[in-house]
Amino acid sequence: MTEREMNAYAAVxxxxxxxxxxxxxxxxxxxxxxxxxxxxxxxxxxxxxxxAVRVDWSDMRLARAQxxxxxxxxxxxxxxxxxxxxxxYVEEGWSSLNILGEEDPSLMEGADPxxxxxxxxxxxxxxxxxxxxxxxxxxxxxxxxxxxxxxGKAVFEGSKRPVPADPEAALWKELVPILRLDAPDPARAVRxxxxxxxxxxxxxxxxxxxxxxxxxxxxxxxxxxxxxxxWIGGGSVTPDGRNFYPNLPTEEVFASPDWRGTEGRAACTxxxxxxxxxxxxxxxxFKAGQLVDFGxxxxxxxxxxxxxxxxxxxxxxxxxxxxxxGPIFRSGLVFGNALIDENAAxxxxxxxxxxxxxxxxxxxxxGERSKLGFNESMVHEDLMIGSDAVEVTGVDAxxxxxxxxxxxxxxx
Amino acid sequence: MTEREMNAYAAVxxxxxxxxxxxxxxxxxxxxxxxxxxxxxxxxxxxxxxxAVRVDWSDMRLARAQxxxxxxxxxxxxxxxxxxxxxxYVEEGWSSLNILGEEDPSLMEGADPxxxxxxxxxxxxxxxxxxxxxxxxxxxxxxxxxxxxxxGKAVFEGSKRPVPADPEAALWKELVPILRLDAPDPARAVRxxxxxxxxxxxxxxxxxxxxxxxxxxxxxxxxxxxxxxxWIGGGSVTPDGRNFYPNLPTEEVFASPDWRGTEGRAACTxxxxxxxxxxxxxxxxFKAGQLVDFGxxxxxxxxxxxxxxxxxxxxxxxxxxxxxxGPIFRSGLVFGNALIDENAAxxxxxxxxxxxxxxxxxxxxxGERSKLGFNESMVHEDLMIGSDAVEVTGVDAxxxxxxxxxxxxxxx
Numbered sequence: 001m002t003e004r005e006m007n008a009y010a011a012v013x014x015x016x017x018x019x020x021x022x023x024x025x026x027x028x029x030x031x032x033x034x035x036x037x038x039x040x041x042x043x044x045x046x047x048x049x050x051x052a053v054r055v056d057w058s059d060m061r062l063a064r065a066q067x068x069x070x071x072x073x074x075x076x077x078x079x080x081x082x083x084x085x086x087x088x089y090v091e092e093g094w095s096s097l098n099i100l101g102e103e104d105p106s107l108m109e110g111a112d113p114x115x116x117x118x119x120x121x122x123x124x125x126x127x128x129x130x131x132x133x134x135x136x137x138x139x140x141x142x143x144x145x146x147x148x149x150x151x152g153k154a155v156f157e158g159s160k161r162p163v164p165a166d167p168e169a170a171l172w173k174e175l176v177p178i179l180r181l182d183a184p185d186p187a188r189a190v191r192x193x194x195x196x197x198x199x200x201x202x203x204x205x206x207x208x209x210x211x212x213x214x215x216x217x218x219x220x221x222x223x224x225x226x227x228x229x230x231w232i233g234g235g236s237v238t239p240d241g242r243n244f245y246p247n248l249p250t251e252e253v254f255a256s257p258d259w260r261g262t263e264g265r266a267a268c269t270x271x272x273x274x275x276x277x278x279x280x281x282x283x284x285x286f287k288a289g290q291l292v293d294f295g296x297x298x299x300x301x302x303x304x305x306x307x308x309x310x311x312x313x314x315x316x317x318x319x320x321x322x323x324x325x326g327p328i329f330r331s332g333l334v335f336g337n338a339l340i341d342e343n344a345a346x347x348x349x350x351x352x353x354x355x356x357x358x359x360x361x362x363x364x365x366x367g368e369r370s371k372l373g374f375n376e377s378m379v380h381e382d383l384m385i386g387s388d389a390v391e392v393t394g395v396d397a398x399x400x401x402x403x404x405x406x407x408x409x410x411x412x
Numbered sequence: 413m414t415e416r417e418m419n420a421y422a423a424v425x426x427x428x429x430x431x432x433x434x435x436x437x438x439x440x441x442x443x444x445x446x447x448x449x450x451x452x453x454x455x456x457x458x459x460x461x462x463x464a465v466r467v468d469w470s471d472m473r474l475a476r477a478q479x480x481x482x483x484x485x486x487x488x489x490x491x492x493x494x495x496x497x498x499x500x501y502v503e504e505g506w507s508s509l510n511i512l513g514e515e516d517p518s519l520m521e522g523a524d525p526x527x528x529x530x531x532x533x534x535x536x537x538x539x540x541x542x543x544x545x546x547x548x549x550x551x552x553x554x555x556x557x558x559x560x561x562x563x564g565k566a567v568f569e570g571s572k573r574p575v576p577a578d579p580e581a582a583l584w585k586e587l588v589p590i591l592r593l594d595a596p597d598p599a600r601a602v603r604x605x606x607x608x609x610x611x612x613x614x615x616x617x618x619x620x621x622x623x624x625x626x627x628x629x630x631x632x633x634x635x636x637x638x639x640x641x642x643w644i645g646g647g648s649v650t651p652d653g654r655n656f657y658p659n660l661p662t663e664e665v666f667a668s669p670d671w672r673g674t675e676g677r678a679a680c681t682x683x684x685x686x687x688x689x690x691x692x693x694x695x696x697x698f699k700a701g702q703l704v705d706f707g708x709x710x711x712x713x714x715x716x717x718x719x720x721x722x723x724x725x726x727x728x729x730x731x732x733x734x735x736x737x738g739p740i741f742r743s744g745l746v747f748g749n750a751l752i753d754e755n756a757a758x759x760x761x762x763x764x765x766x767x768x769x770x771x772x773x774x775x776x777x778x779g780e781r782s783k784l785g786f787n788e789s790m791v792h793e794d795l796m797i798g799s800d801a802v803e804v805t806g807v808d809a810x811x812x813x814x815x816x817x818x819x820x821x822x823x824x
Contacts (some may be wrong), residue, residue, distance in 0.1 A: 022483075032469070042474055046481035052491055053478070057444070057469040062454055066465070069458035071434075079464055081500045088493045316699045 022049025027392030108276025197234030224261020312377025321360025326407030434461025520688025609646030629800030636673020670785030724789025736820030758798025
């Protein structure tokens with residue numbers, strides 16, 4: 001990334017994706033390997049009149065030391081400090097930018113999933129307030145990638161292409177069109193793309209679907225929709241009227257389903273990450289809305305532990321449609337990172353549903369929502385189940401089945 | 413630093429300097445350039461049964477961006493988040509390890525001292541609770557160095573020696589004997605050294621001095637001591653009985669003076685750092701306890717702004733004795749870092765006094781202590797005024813003057 005490219009990317013993230021305004025506060029979360037981009041975003045926020053910028057540097061080697069060495073006695077500690085920090089972010093309305101790009105994507109491999117689950121659950125409890133604010137768009141947030149050498153190496157090693165001499169630069173070259181930074185005016189290109197996704201969501205809402213059905217190799221899954229389920233795409237709005245884009249890139253339109261009606265089986269078409277461990281070749285099976293069976297070729301243990309976090313971790317909180325026409329799928333690469341891979345393929349999420357994607361749910365008290373079909377959980381994880389070989393249909397209120405995605409292309 | 417040396421150093425810091433125990437919490441503050449040592453200390457703390465380890469990574473490039481770009485409107489903001497974080501450290505009794513070693517010692521040069529002072533004052537107000545806990549030993553804390561390439565380069569460039577090919581390794585080689593890590597049992601060597609300093613403090617207390625006088629080139633300064641002034645050296649004790657060493661290295665014995673009796677002038681013999689800016693060639697002049705005049709060859713502005721922080725920043729809070737027999741002075745190097753340079757030379761500090769170095773002061777309410785001679789301030793900065801050419805004498809209750817340090821060697 002040249003300095004010019006980096007500053008342009010930072011401006012898209014801060015100005016366009018977060019709709020950042022003078023007087024706002026910005027939290028940036030990333031690893032030290034993403035420092036240059038984080039600093040470019042911080043400078044951009046200060047230029048716009050930020051009142052405060054804070055970088056939460058995460059260190060996965062420290063996390064691994066904790067995973068390996070923390071005494072059993074403290075595994076379930078809900079850190080007061082973490083709770084206070086995240087409560088303050090919500091209370092003061094900090095915008096949140098999460099820059100993803102790992103120094104070493106394999107660092108957590110081999111750590112004990114049972115210990116990771118207990119520590120992860122304790123952390124989820126400590127930051128519940130913040131998770132709720134994100135899920136309900138009370139704060140503006142954005143998750144975006146930054147290439148690293150080790151990540152680039154892993155992506156190309158897993159592809160049919162040779163590993164380039166400079167894998168970080170090569171990965172960046174792949175990301176530029178995916179992020180629409182190759183457009184003459186990237187901010188405008190991002191906004192126009194978001195409007196196209198919003199238009200797709202409107203068309204889907206016009207169909208008043210009661211279910212979405214996925215059929216393909218190893219997959220026959222029905223996801224029930226409630227009358228309140230609301231297709232969303234391309235952006236969200238904070239209570240104070242900031243239009244923000246929670247993910248860059250994004251190619252999805254998604255809805256919060258009625259979790260109680262999930263039935264059938266699906267094969268995951270891309271790996272996903274739990275506690276830093278890559279779960280590959282996973283499959284999931286539901287009866288009457290509950291995850292009743294599952295497995296994986298690699299790190300099945302991590303999945304088994306993760307679904308124990310709370311009852312909502314075994315139910316669906318999201319169904320998302322992505323076809324094969326987008327730049328991520330067309331790149332032919334598997335990025336090993338949910339932010340990008342979820343935008344290459346249809347997916348469902350285990351865990352918490354999104355409020356804006358389920359009409360009227362904000363007036364129902366927390367703890368009462370799951371009974372109505374809106375899934376509540378402390379966690380949320382996307383599982384990719386789409387590919388060119390997976391046909392997606394919708395079932396409307398009259399029982400009519402109509403194609404949504406066919407042969408890898410949207411039919412609506 | 414080899415991995416073995418690093419682990420040995422980490423054990424000295426965590427086990428010996430912090431007297432860290434199972435169930436404790438450890439905060440480590442450092443720049444990313446000190447990451448390997450920080451991780452070694454974190455692992456050591458986990459091995460000892462730490463309940464939590466948190467690294468507060470500071471990024472001076474981010475600090476510089478803030479210094480240059482933050483809007484005038486927010487310069488005096490006392491960040492709520494910072495306040496809550498540091499309040500939690502005190503409330504939960506976190507041990508604090510501050511690893512010093514800059515990625516780029518010149519990064520703050522040229523920043524506006526007036527803006528730095530306002531931001532620094534706001535931060536001091538936000539962390540006042542924590543500063544008070546440190547000053548009164550309610551938490552165990554330690555400040556210790558870690559070599560960096562840029563720091564090493566600056567040290568050797570400022571010396572008569574050639575700049576070595578690997579300045580980080582060369583600086584480490586200088587620090588090893590200073591830290592007493594060259595001893596067969598470094599932890600024991602550190603403890604024995606601390607006991608020798610404690611013995612020196614006992615001897616000084618036996619003299620019941622009423623003043624200390626410094627005379628040398630450009631210096632004739634009298635620092636008054638109160639009957640309550642208490643010489644301290646080599647370590648402190650927390651309320652729960654942990655023996656900790658706040659500085660590694662340390663060569664000083666120090667007391668909290670009666671600030672009201674400071675008279676005369678002193679030339680600073682080593683540079684010191686304010687807001688990341690090196691103040692060189694400074695001098696200070698006192699009348700009736702107040703700093704009435706001062707100057708510097710470089711960054712006089714930073715000093716001028718710093719003393720505006722609060723009234724206590726213009727009064728003395730510490731007088732410390734160090735002779736020329738210690739390993740730091742003997743190295744012949746100026747380290748450009750107060751932690752090390754203050755242990756090469758006698759010094760006085762502008763700003764807050766230490767409770768344990770002034771008997772009975774803890775029973776006087778905050779805000780009332782300055783009237784009695786115990787200086788209260790939000791800040792504390794050491795100014796080195798000693799050298800082989802500076803003679804130090806003590807004046808006892810009967811008015812008798814006796815030599816304390818003569819020709820660079822302790823006489824008591």
